[in-house]
Amino acid sequence: MLQQILRGPSGLGTAGLYLPLLQAPTGPSDPSASAEPAEQAAGRPVPGLYHHPIPEPDAHRVEEVSRRIKAWAVEEVELFPPDWEDQFDGFSLGRYMVACHPDAPTVEHLMIATRLMAAENALDDCYCEDHGGSPVGLGGRLLLAHTALDPLHTTAEYQPDWAESLHADAPRRAYRSAMQYFVQQAGHSQADRYRHDMARLHLGYLAEAAWAETDYVPEVWEYLAMRQFNNFRPCPTITDTVGGYELPADLHALPAMQRVIALAGNATTIVNDLYSYTKELASPGRHLNLPVVIAEREDCSVRDAYLKAVEVHNDLMHAFEAAAADLAAEVPHPVVLRFLRGVAAWVDGNHYWHQTNTYRYSLPDFW
Numbered sequence: 259m260l261q262q263i264l265r266g267p268s269g270l271g272t273a274g275l276y277l278p279l280l281q282a283p284t285g286p287s288d289p290s291a292s293a294e295p296a297e298q299a300a301g302r303p304v305p306g307l308y309h310h311p312i313p314e315p316d317a318h319r320v321e322e323v324s325r326r327i328k329a330w331a332v333e334e335v336e337l338f339p340p341d342w343e344d345q346f347d348g349f350s351l352g353r354y355m356v357a358c359h360p361d362a363p364t365v366e367h368l369m370i371a372t373r374l375m376a377a378e379n380a381l382d383d384c385y386c387e388d389h390g391g392s393p394v395g396l397g398g399r400l401l402l403a404h405t406a407l408d409p410l411h412t413t414a415e416y417q418p419d420w421a422e423s424l425h426a427d428a429p430r431r432a433y434r435s436a437m438q439y440f441v442q443q444a445g446h447s448q449a450d451r452y453r454h455d456m457a458r459l460h461l462g463y464l465a466e467a468a469w470a471e472t473d474y475v476p477e478v479w480e481y482l483a484m485r486q487f488n489n490f491r492p493c494p495t496i497t498d499t500v501g502g503y504e505l506p507a508d509l510h511a512l513p514a515m516q517r518v519i520a521l522a523g524n525a526t527t528i529v530n531d532l533y534s535y536t537k538e539l540a541s542p543g544r545h546l547n548l549p550v551v552i553a554e555r556e557d558c559s560v561r562d563a564y565l566k567a568v569e570v571h572n573d574l575m576h577a578f579e580a581a582a583a584d585l586a587a588e589v590p591h592p593v594v595l596r597f598l599r600g601v602a603a604w605v606d607g608n609h610y611w612h613q614t615n616t617y618r619y620s621l622p623d624f625w
């Protein structure tokens with residue numbers, strides 16, 4: 259029943275909602291996974307991690323999205339200097355977004371998600387992390403960048419200075435442009451949902467930065483609270499816009515839907531903590547992630563902490579799936595079911611991307 263809800267319905271009236279790519283979880287090495295199989299998936303899953311393998315994303319879509327996102331990054335927003343090109347390519351944005359949005363009707367719909375993903379990562383790298391980022395002064399930078407998503411309404415005297423500021427650095431150019439494309443496709447409540455989710459994200463960045471400034475290692479539950487905000491949430495919650503339909507605001511606002519979304523976002527984000535663990539250990543200073551916080555706060559070896567973090571992830575995934583199944587049973591509205599499947603697809607695609615992105619991530623030697 260749960261698999262049916264999250265990965266494809268059956269029965270009268272549901273044929274239009276059927277998502278063939280999600281119906282049968284397939285190992286990456288299954289040659290029947292796609293009509294024209296892409297290169298065999300690289301990387302291996304974290305041992306013991308509860309996840310759903312997906313078929314290889316459509317190679318033609320990946321190629322086209324990759325081509326268009328590079329053109330946008332270079333020609334429209336000057337996203338990165340030439341010496342960051344390898345890192346941009348290695349991020350594999352096209353593969354990521356095609357994997358996460360199997361029900362996108364067109365490549366242009368996929369581009370909506372891909373531009374936003376590029377912009378979100380540019381801001382994280384340039385403002386918060388190792389491409390010139392710093393916790394010092396982050397709040398001011400974040401707030402000004404947020405106005406590229408949620409515009410300033412001010413007097414004629416001050417408006418031009420603000421408008422000019424949106425071209426001042428790569429994160430603001432990217433936010434502004436990606437948002438312009440997004441609002442062309444999204445309804446007003448979908449755009450407002452996205453702004454709210456981005457405000458949540460920026461709040462999470464600020465808590466992480468405040469703790470870094472005072473060298474505070476949070477309790478595990480405090481870390482999980484911060485990571486619920488510094489979180490992939492803005493990505494799965496646009497699944498309806500990228501799918502070319504709209505989950506109405508009142509259904510999105512249901513407490514049960516909010517719980518499903520939060521649990522999905524949390525599971526996807528702890529996946530990042532697990533796959534990026536060795537990358538973050540190698541970066542300067544102490545980079546908080548769930549295994550690091552568990553080791554410090556629960557006084558255990560890094561291996562035991564990592565394995566406990568896997569269990570935390572698995573519990574979040576099970577809670578997400580149970581909450582989604584309950585909601586689908588309580589509110590069997592076709593758009594709710596489609597949205598829940600879209601979120602589940604994003605969860606699975608996100609895992610696939612982390613597992614296979616061996617340019618960026620490698621597993622620790624704990625097994």
Ligand SMILES: CC(C)=CCC/C(C)=C(\C)COP(=O)(O)OP(=O)(O)O
Nearest residue numbers: 375378382488489490492527530534
């Ligand atoms: C795409 C998006 C909304 C990202 C926001 C937050 C974010 C960058 C992550 C959840 C990824 O975590 P992290 O900053 O640890 O990324 P890497 O481990 O450096 O890939």
Ligand SMILES: [Mg+2]
Nearest residue numbers: 530531534538
């Ligand atoms: Mg990480």
